[in-house]
Amino acid sequence: xxxxxxxxxxxxxxxxxxxxxxxxxxxxxxxxxxxxxxxxxxxxxxxxxxxxxxxxxxxxxxxxxxxxxxxxxxxxxxxxxxxxxxxxxxxxxxxxxxxxxxxxxxxxxxxxxxxxxxxxxxxxxxxxxxxxxxxxxxxxxxxxxxxxxxxxxxxxxxxxxxxxxxxxxxxxxxxxxxxxxxxxxxxxxxxxxxxxxxxxxxxxxxxxxxxxxxxxxxxxxxxxxxxxxxxxxxxxxxxxxxxxxxxxxxxxxxxxxxxxxxxxxxxxxxxxxxxxxxxxxxxxxxxxxxxxxxxxxxxxxxxxxxxxxxxxxxxxxxxxxxxxxxxxxxxxxxxxxxxxxxxxxxxxxxxxxxxxxxxxxxxxxxxxxxxxxxxxxxxxxxxxxxxxxxxxxxxxxxxxxxxxxxxxxxxxxxxxxxxxxxxxxxxxxxxxxxxxxxxxxxxxxxxxxxxxxxxxxxxxxxxxxxxxxxxxxxxxxxxxxxxxxxxxxxxxxxxxxxxxxxxxx
Amino acid sequence: xxxxxxxxxxxxxxxxxxxxxxxxxxxxxxxxxxxxxxxxxxxxxxxxxxxxxxxxxxxxxxxxxxxxxxxxxxxxxxxxxxxxxxxxxxxxxxxxxxxxxxxxxxxxxxxxxxxxxxxxxxxxxxxxxxxxxxxxxxxxxxxxxxxxxxxxxxxxxxxxxxxxxxxxxxxxxxxxxxxxxxxxxxxxxxxxxxxxxxxxxxxxxxxxxxxxxxxxxxxxxxxxxxxxxxxxxxxxxxxxxxxxxxxxxxxxxxxx
Numbered sequence: 001x002x003x004x005x006x007x008x009x010x011x012x013x014x015x016x017x018x019x020x021x022x023x024x025x026x027x028x029x030x031x032x033x034x035x036x037x038x039x040x041x042x043x044x045x046x047x048x049x050x051x052x053x054x055x056x057x058x059x060x061x062x063x064x065x066x067x068x069x070x071x072x073x074x075x076x077x078x079x080x081x082x083x084x085x086x087x088x089x090x091x092x093x094x095x096x097x098x099x100x101x102x103x104x105x106x107x108x109x110x111x112x113x114x115x116x117x118x119x120x121x122x123x124x125x126x127x128x129x130x131x132x133x134x135x136x137x138x139x140x141x142x143x144x145x146x147x148x149x150x151x152x153x154x155x156x157x158x159x160x161x162x163x164x165x166x167x168x169x170x171x172x173x174x175x176x177x178x179x180x181x182x183x184x185x186x187x188x189x190x191x192x193x194x195x196x197x198x199x200x201x202x203x204x205x206x207x208x209x210x211x212x213x214x215x216x217x218x219x220x221x222x223x224x225x226x227x228x229x230x231x232x233x234x235x236x237x238x239x240x241x242x243x244x245x246x247x248x249x250x251x252x253x254x255x256x257x258x259x260x261x262x263x264x265x266x267x268x269x270x271x272x273x274x275x276x277x278x279x280x281x282x283x284x285x286x287x288x289x290x291x292x293x294x295x296x297x298x299x300x301x302x303x304x305x306x307x308x309x310x311x312x313x314x315x316x317x318x319x320x321x322x323x324x325x326x327x328x329x330x331x332x333x334x335x336x337x338x339x340x341x342x343x344x345x346x347x348x349x350x351x352x353x354x355x356x357x358x359x360x361x362x363x364x365x366x367x368x369x370x371x372x373x374x375x376x377x378x379x380x381x382x383x384x385x386x387x388x389x390x391x392x393x394x395x396x397x398x399x400x401x402x403x404x405x406x407x408x409x410x411x412x413x414x415x416x417x418x419x420x421x422x423x424x425x426x427x428x429x430x431x432x433x434x435x436x437x438x439x440x441x442x443x444x445x446x447x448x449x450x451x452x453x454x455x456x457x458x459x460x461x462x463x464x465x466x467x468x469x470x471x472x473x474x475x476x477x478x479x480x481x482x483x484x485x486x487x488x489x490x491x492x493x494x495x496x497x498x499x500x501x502x503x504x505x
Numbered sequence: 506x507x508x509x510x511x512x513x514x515x516x517x518x519x520x521x522x523x524x525x526x527x528x529x530x531x532x533x534x535x536x537x538x539x540x541x542x543x544x545x546x547x548x549x550x551x552x553x554x555x556x557x558x559x560x561x562x563x564x565x566x567x568x569x570x571x572x573x574x575x576x577x578x579x580x581x582x583x584x585x586x587x588x589x590x591x592x593x594x595x596x597x598x599x600x601x602x603x604x605x606x607x608x609x610x611x612x613x614x615x616x617x618x619x620x621x622x623x624x625x626x627x628x629x630x631x632x633x634x635x636x637x638x639x640x641x642x643x644x645x646x647x648x649x650x651x652x653x654x655x656x657x658x659x660x661x662x663x664x665x666x667x668x669x670x671x672x673x674x675x676x677x678x679x680x681x682x683x684x685x686x687x688x689x690x691x692x693x694x695x696x697x698x699x700x701x702x703x704x705x706x707x708x709x710x711x712x713x714x715x716x717x718x719x720x721x722x723x724x725x726x727x728x729x730x731x732x733x734x735x736x737x738x739x740x741x742x743x744x745x746x747x748x749x750x751x752x753x754x755x756x757x758x759x760x761x
Contacts, residue, residue: 110592115555115575115576118577118581118657119607120576
């Protein structure tokens with residue numbers, strides 16, 4: 001608990017920076033746009049329509065799509081920028097809609113009276129329509145603030161620090177204290193913002209000075225805090241350019257990023273910034289655009305999702321060689337080397353079932369498949385490995401379910417599903433007494449863990465690359481599995497496990 | 506002095522006000538009288554351009570009202586609205602001081618003017634100033650409405666059935682107050698009503714309207730003595746008939 005709470009200042013600061021700025025921008029866009037929409041009839045439908053469409057995009061996708069969009073524009077593609085744009089877009093609809101409804105809902109008797117006493121259009125808006133519509137607009141702002149606080153937790157996969165770091169990492173490493181701390185902190189922040197906005201609105205409406213002043217000072221303090229913490233790093237300049245280390249959102253990646261970070265600091269004395277829980281392709285895009293300096297990916301993943309190759313029977317060194325050549329030539333991304341283990345897609349089952357059915361290889365599964373339920377992670381059924389498994393083995397399962405990778409292992413252990421698409425180095429395989437089936441027909445390509453670095457790092461900080469080369473070939477599959485298990489089953493932090501690894505060499 | 510010259514309002518094919526011409530002399534109160542839908546309110550609103558005429562023009566002291574920006578025109582003309590009109594988010598003081606504020610009067614001048622007006626409409630300034638419209642009775646609200654219309658010292662006032670929604674006793678008191686205020690200030694006024702008694706009591710002259718047309722204009726006495734047609738005769742005769750009926754009933758001691 002205390003080590004989780006130690007992370008709170010950083011995560012909460014990130015969350016406050018995201019939500020407050022997104023709400024400010026959202027309001028600054030939506031209210032004027034809503035006002036214009038009530039003046040220009042045809043615009044109303046257009047504006048509300050577009051905002052409605054944005055709202056129907058799943059929030060995680062809305063954030064994730066910002067990464068390649070920003071990369072294409074050659075601006076910072078991961079971290080604060082994509083998150084703030086996504087959140088701002090998301091915050092607009094409730095405010096926009098309520099502004100339109102609020103102003104349209106003002107009794108025409110009042111607007112006529114406003115004209116009758118000699119107000120100009122602008123005075124009519126400021127002195128009559130906006131004050132009368134204010135409770136409705138504020139209700140929209142309150143909805144928006146609760147939404148944005150919640151959605152800001154999804155900024156983690158695009159590289160922005162938020163309370164989502166607790167939730168993503170906690171779910172992956174089975175640290176439910178972390179998940180809880182993240183959820184409670186987000187809920188409290190949402191309550192605080194909602195309460196402040198409500199106090200402000202009531203105070204203004206009832207002409208009470210004290211609550212207005214109090215709410216305004218708290219909000220001002222929060223904005224000041226967000227502003228200062230956002231601007232300070234920019235002013236610091238890049239005199240001490242930190243090495244930015246990325247990781248995707250699962251245990252092994254957290255550990256490896258900590259190892260990379262520890263190694264860089266130990267060998268070069270340079271500081272590092274960790275950006276964890278990134279979406280799978282987000283990390284690669286960020287490396288390519290130079291927003292990230294180094295992370296670990298897997299040769300088969302690059303082979304299939306970046307280079308768009310079919311799953312093949314080519315061996316480990318052929319795939320590795322191909323990846324290295326093509327990434328350097330076409331993507332400006334460099335392979336430092338393989339760490340020494342594979343984390344491949346493998347079919348896992350309860351050990352008891354494996355024994356009862358007398359299974360060893362995937363081909364042994366063929367006659368039993370029709371009675372078994374298969375669980376895969378979000379991307380698995382869309383991946384070439386699945387196609388290739390189908391082709392080589394002709395597996396016809398009774399049912400297939402898509403689930404979160406962090407819940408998949410628990411699901412098979414509890415008997416909710418019978419076979420899962422496991423990752424071969426996952427510590428939970430041993431922890432939950434699961435057994436991997438051998439890919440005897442070579443359906444799944446090799447998945448060597450490889451250290452990837454950006455072109456910028458290669459050119460400007462070659463000493464970092466030299467430091468990283470030391471890690472090549474130092475981690476075998478058993479070692480990785482044991483480290484994963486230390487986090488997933490024994491509750492050690494990825495950093496502690498990484499420190500132990502670095503100290504032991 | 507207000508002059509309406511062949512004033513016309515059309516909505517699509519429908520003619521709501523048809524070539525209406527009328528002269529209101531300085532200090533005079535003219536009542537526009539007619540049943541609902543006869544075009545009397547539309548006529549009133551064309552004077553301060555809350556409704557833009559389709560044809561014809563309105564002259565205010567000889568100048569076409571179309572030549573001024575709308576808001577400047579309206580700041581010079583007091584307007585009392587039929588129903589709500591008072592802004593619910595503003596205090597009595599703020600409501601009354603709107604037009605002077607828009608005209609950039611000094612704070613001091615505005616404060617004195619509001620107190621003066623509250624006294625004029627027979628309300629206690631100290632007690633009323635900071636109240637909100639929803640804390641006032643209907644009669645008090647309409648007194649504030651009159652005060653607000655008079656705030657910027659207009660020479661012309663337009664009133665759209667201002668006392669229509671009030672109970673008879675309150676209406677009677679307000680009519681008397683208004684009558685006194687008007688003779689005290691000498692403003693020129695156009696007053697829309699469908700209440701015949703009100704028209705006869707307040708109007709220097711009455712304009713009877715029907716289907717967007719002017720049917721007859723004249724002093725109450727002229728209309729009574731010399732109605733142009735049966736419609737006017739019946740209309741003007743009604744209050745008198747009712748008064749007689751009431752008198753008869755009371756005279757007999759017990760209702761039939």
